[in-house]
Amino acid sequence: MKPALFSLFVLVMITTLGIAQDFQEFDQGVAKFRAKDYEAVIESFSQILSNPSHNKKLDEDLYFYRGQSYYHKDEYQKSLDDLEQSILLKHYNLGVIHWYKARCYDGLGKKSEAESNYKQALSYAEKNKKVRAQILADRANFHAKHGDKQAADEDLALAKSLDPSNKEIAGTTVNASKVKPTANVPSRNTGEEKKNTQVIVKNNSSQTKKQETPAASAPQNQSTAVQQVNTGLVPALATAYKDEKRYALVIGNSNYNKDIGILKNPVNDATDVATELRKSDFEVQLVTNCTYVQLREAMRKFHEKLTNGPKDQTVGLFYYAGHGVAYQDENYLVPIDADVKFEDDILRMCFPVQRMVLANMERSNTRMNIVILDACRNNPFPATTRSVSSGLGEMKRARGSFIAYATSPGSVASDGSGRNGLYTQELLKALRKPNLTIEQVFKDVRMNVLRLSGDKQYTWDSSNIIGEFYFKLQ
Template identity: 50%
Template sequence: MWTNSLAQYKLYEEGLKKYNNKDFYGAIETLSDFLTRPVRDKKFDVDAYYWRGMAAFKLGDYNVAAEDLKQSLALKHGNVGNIHWFIAKCYENEKLYNDAIVEYSEALKILRADKQKEFQILTERSGVYAKMGNTPSAIADLQAAQAIQPNNETVKNSIAMLSDPKSRNADVKTDSNIPVVVKNEPQQRKDEPVKTEPKVEVKQEPVKTEEKVVTNPQPVVQSVVTTPKEPTLEELYGDEKRYALIIGNSAYSKQIGVLKNPVNDATDFAEVLKTMNFDVTLITDASYGKIRAEMMKFRDKLNQGERDKTVGLFFYAGHGLQHDNENYIVPVDAEIMYEDDIARFCFPIQKMVLAQMEMSNSRMNIVILDACRNNPFPALHRSIGESTGLGEMKKARGAFIAYATSPGSVASDGTGRNGLYTQELIKAMSKPGRTIEQVFKEVRANVLRQSGDRQNPWENSNIIGDFYFKLK
């Protein structure tokens, strides 16, 4: 079942890749294949409908595009404002003007804080009102746009023309670049580049069409022929709250074994996260009490964030071990003499880290463990079993768990400033526009190559939606 789910994800990923490569027909075919599979990971449906709709929009198949985009809204896609805007464009191109007005109005409610977008939506909606013969509403939208850009000459001229009845039957001459054409219906120009000012097209005399004669037509205000730009990653994810708890333990007793790099790893990783809009708490050489106290504070921060707009990240570098189906962080003050001391003096990751994060408001919980160093208690090796390193943990809701090496294996502490795993993680996550899956795939490839295939990083994921460390 897991293998089949992975294959379905790859199919979705292939469709998205085709879209990014502007193979819109291929994207539609592949994403349709994904969406029609009876067995698939349906958490990707919301994005699959969105990207398939966008591909149809690019190809001018507006009816199909609108249906897919509406489906993505029904599945609660996060890019609500821009989706309503695209649906409005679809309806306008299909000459469903009343529906277009509704969608433009929804987009305007959501995107009003962005004045450039508000200006564009107002001018485009004014054009639809003009096509409907609703001159007062067209003027009102243009006046609202003028309030945003008072010096926009084309908007001024458009308002003047719509406000003056004489201009509807007389030649209009302006010093702007407004073309005067005779037309019965607004032209659809798909390839016109993005502009920011509306054009006014005026007809002076009756025009015969094949079916009817139009007399005294309203001046047609053709709004900016603009396809709303696809949202940037900053627009999609820039308002989410990001919290990180970073722990690095190096100063262990001689009995446990001093480690060279964990404090460096934690410190450097924390600094990089700060540049990515994370609220970072860094603790080093921490006792059990310190780890527990900071974990509770971390949980409270996650609960303060808006549900579904909060991301939590927990990073640990230092000694770790597994015992009785639980993975443990080893605090620097741990004194382990007997097997039952492990549960008393070491900090459980599954019960105290993952469980706390899972119960919070965060939409995604990222746990990164560079802790598979070696067995810190060789005297207890026989009693706690022959396994080394950390064990694979149970999946938690919305969790992405990354290990420096595969379950049951041991990772190197490294010979430079950082351990090999954290070194490669910092490099990969610093590249903009990469999903979390892409980052850790690159980390795995580089660690395997540099370790001569001795260290194999491992991930366990149950996340919904996307996450990008660096948005731009």
């Protein structure tokens, strides 16, 4: 290899490894945030941000989490600076951002700014009753602390009416001397609420101090605890979702030609996922070993179902297992008849996820679009290596979408040695657990895949969904 080409190859490899490391450190940082290790979050995310070659796609989330961590360390101005930066980067969770800004301004003694940000937070959270209820309960504390008992009572009453199932809010009372609201902050990737309740008590010196209850359980017991907590929500949720229509398109491609490489698990994966989804009231269209034309026709039928479903009462789910490639800022699914000799053959013979799958799901009557990609395997076209990436790339979020990957962007996962690949094996187990939100399902998958792979495979998901979704209620 010529020196110039070797140097370029080394540079590309270093860059790729650096990006993968950024994603891994980000995942670890979010886990530390969940564990309330805010000092570690600040240190880790500051190191990533200080690296000029870090993956800039992470910035909006890095500032989002570090800003919240600064708040919990009582560094209010630093928190405000980071939260403002996440707004400039167009972070989607403006409700939580302005909620934290309100708390920071209150901590700095700037009452009018705090009031303004509470109003903005409530406005952005208008369609999410649970988050809106939490903000109102927190603002009730703010009003009581500043002596406005009537406003505090009004906020708390509205919070209870918006989320009567929230036991913390239901048991809250406010008065001039002691206030106990919930302040559970939704997390970024899982959408999960903080398990520990923050209690703010006003003492005789008119200063506030933050107290936190101990963690409810050890990590290995979290799924059981969540199921127990959520059991009380089941009757109300079952009523709310009784008219919901669920449609799924499930695809598994295994029988590729010898140049691409046969895969052992995808057909099994798709078949088993289809069976499990039917148990969760999905109408499933299952397609295995499909050509480009068959894949396109299946997508057309799927889009037709989603378009004719009831407005805002339809959920679409797309699952794919098989070969996939990232090329020119797009992820492509590889049909079994793809004959790729040159890079531009990918555009003609492979199926684009962002432009054809997500875009068509977005242009329908769905309230939520779920895309699950177990296609993060090695590049199936070794002759076209110049612009084809290993694994899949992170996609832009579509409206109301939850996108799940078998491993982090730019990384690869093995096909597996049993009936199912590791990712789908753990996905099937999680789908069988009742009363878990979609975020809790994929958090469960992530935890188990990471453990069983010896910390080598990090699953990844990206979400901007509004409202709740449960695969199975019991």
